[in-house]
Amino acid sequence: MMQDPEKVTVPLFTAVDREVFLREIYQMRIPAVLRGVSLGPCLDKWTVDYLREKGGDREVKVHVSPVPQMDFLHKNFLYRTLPFDVFVQRAAETKHSDFFISEEESYYLRSLGDDPRREPADLRKQFPGLAEDFSIPQFFEPEQFFSCVFRISSCGLQLWTHYDVMDNLLAQVSGRKRVVLYSPRDAQHLYLSGDKSEVLDIDSPDLERYPEFVKARRYECVLEPGDLLFIPALWFHNTLALQFGVGVNVFWRHLRAESYDKKDIYGNKDPVAAARAMQVLERALQALEELPPDYRDFYGRRMVLRIQSCAYSSEPEVAVQGCSPIKTLAASNSETSVPGSLSHPD
Numbered sequence: 001m002m003q004d005p006e007k008v009t010v011p012l013f014t015a016v017d018r019e020v021f022l023r024e025i026y027q028m029r030i031p032a033v034l035r036g037v038s039l040g041p042c043l044d045k046w047t048v049d050y051l052r053e054k055g056g057d058r059e060v061k062v063h064v065s066p067v068p069q070m071d072f073l074h075k076n077f078l079y080r081t082l083p084f085d086v087f088v089q090r091a092a093e094t095k096h097s098d099f100f101i102s103e104e105e106s107y108y109l110r111s112l113g114d115d116p117r118r119e120p121a122d123l124r125k126q127f128p129g130l131a132e133d134f135s136i137p138q139f140f141e142p143e144q145f146f147s148c149v150f151r152i153s154s155c156g157l158q159l160w161t162h163y164d165v166m167d168n169l170l171a172q173v174s175g176r177k178r179v180v181l182y183s184p185r186d187a188q189h190l191y192l193s194g195d196k197s198e199v200l201d202i203d204s205p206d207l208e209r210y211p212e213f214v215k216a217r218r219y220e221c222v223l224e225p226g227d228l229l230f231i232p233a234l235w236f237h238n239t240l241a242l243q244f245g246v247g248v249n250v251f252w253r254h255l256r257a258e259s260y261d262k263k264d265i266y267g268n269k270d271p272v273a274a275a276r277a278m279q280v281l282e283r284a285l286q287a288l289e290e291l292p293p294d295y296r297d298f299y300g301r302r303m304v305l306r307i308q309s310c311a312y313s314s315e316p317e318v319a320v321q322g323c324s325p326i327k328t329l330a331a332s333n334s335e336t337s338v339p340g341s342l343s344h345p346d
C-alpha cells in the first residue's frame with residue numbers, strides 16, 4: 001500500500017544505544033521514537049496514589065481549560081495554582097467535585113523552576129523524591145543539559161503546535177499520547193504566530209482560512225508508556241493525550257551555550273543571532289514602508305530572492321527511514337526540482 005506522501009509515520013527504533021542514537025538519529029536531525037530505553041522504576045511506580053504521596057503538596061501552576069483543546073489565540077484557559085497532589089488527582093479524574101470553570105475542565109502541568117522567572121525547570125530540584133525514579137538517558141554530553149520538565153495532562157488534552165529551540169527527549173511514563181510533528185522546512189505552511197501555529201484543529205483544519213496547511217507534511221506517532229521521542233530543535237510538535245498521562249521531557253542544547261538567549265528559561269527563545277536577524281528584518285520592512293506600493297512590492301520580491309539564495313539550505317530534506325521518499329517527492333514537483341531552490345513562500 002502506498003503511504004499518503006503528506007503523512008509519515010515517525011520511525012521507531014527498538015535497540016538504541018548512545019552510538020546508534022548519535023549516528024542515525026541525532027546527526028540526521030530527524031524525529032524518532034525510541035522504544036526500550038531504560039527510564040528507571042518510574043514506569044512501574046508512578047501510579048496516581050504514588051505520585052500524590054511522593055510529590056507532596058508543593059504548589060504548581062497549571063493550565064485549566066474548559067475544553068481539552070487549548071487555544072492560545074482566544075486564550076480559552078486559565079492559569080491556576082494548586083498543591084501538586086490535588087492537581088494530580090484532578091488531572092486523573094474526568095469529573096471534578098471541586099473545579100475552577102466546570103465539572104469537566106481539563107488540566108495541564110508544564111513544571112517550572114524554583115524561581116520561575118530566573119531558572120529553568122529541573123525535576124531533580126522541584127521533585128527530588130520522584131526524580132529518583134526517573135533515569136535521564138545519557139545520549140547527550142552532560143554540558144548540553146538545559147532543563148528537565150514534568151508534563152502531566154488530563155485525558156484528551158491537546159497542546160497547540162509549536163517549536164522549541166532545544167533538542168528534546170520527551171519520555172512518556174504513563175498513558176498513551178499522540179504526537180504530530182512538522183518539519184522546520186514546512187514553516188511557510190503553518191501560519192505561525194511566533195513559536196506557535198495558528199492552525200489549532202490540525203485534524204480538520206479550516207482550509208478557507210488556512211489553505212496552505214495541506215502542504216505541510218504530517219509526521220505522526222503514538223507514544224506508549226516507556227517510549228522516548230526525540231524532537232530535534234525547531235521541529236513543530238502538537239500533543240494529544242489519549243489517556244491521563246505523565247511524562248518528563250529533557251531539553252538539551254544543540255548549539256554552543258553562547259548561541260542561546262541567557263534569559264531563556266523555557267527553551268523557546270530564538271537563538272541570539274536568529275533574534276537579531278528577525279529584528280533587522282523588521283527594520284528593513286519599516287524602510288520599505290516609505291516606498292509607494294509597487295516599489296515596495298518590487299524590492300520586497302528582491303529581498304525574498306536574496307534570502308532564498310543566501311539562507312535556504314541547498315541540502316534536500318533528509319528522507320525519514322522507511323517512509324515516503326521525500327527526495328523523490330521534491331524531484332517530482334516542478335517548483336522544487338532544482339536543488340537548492342525551494343518553492344517561493346507565495
Ligand SMILES: O=C(O)CCC(=O)C(=O)O
Binds near residue numbers: 164247
Ligand atoms: O508532552 C506534551 O504535552 C508537550 C511536550 C512538549 O511540548 C515538549 O516536550 O516540548
Ligand SMILES: [Fe+2]
Binds near residue numbers: 162163164237
Ligand atoms: Fe514543546
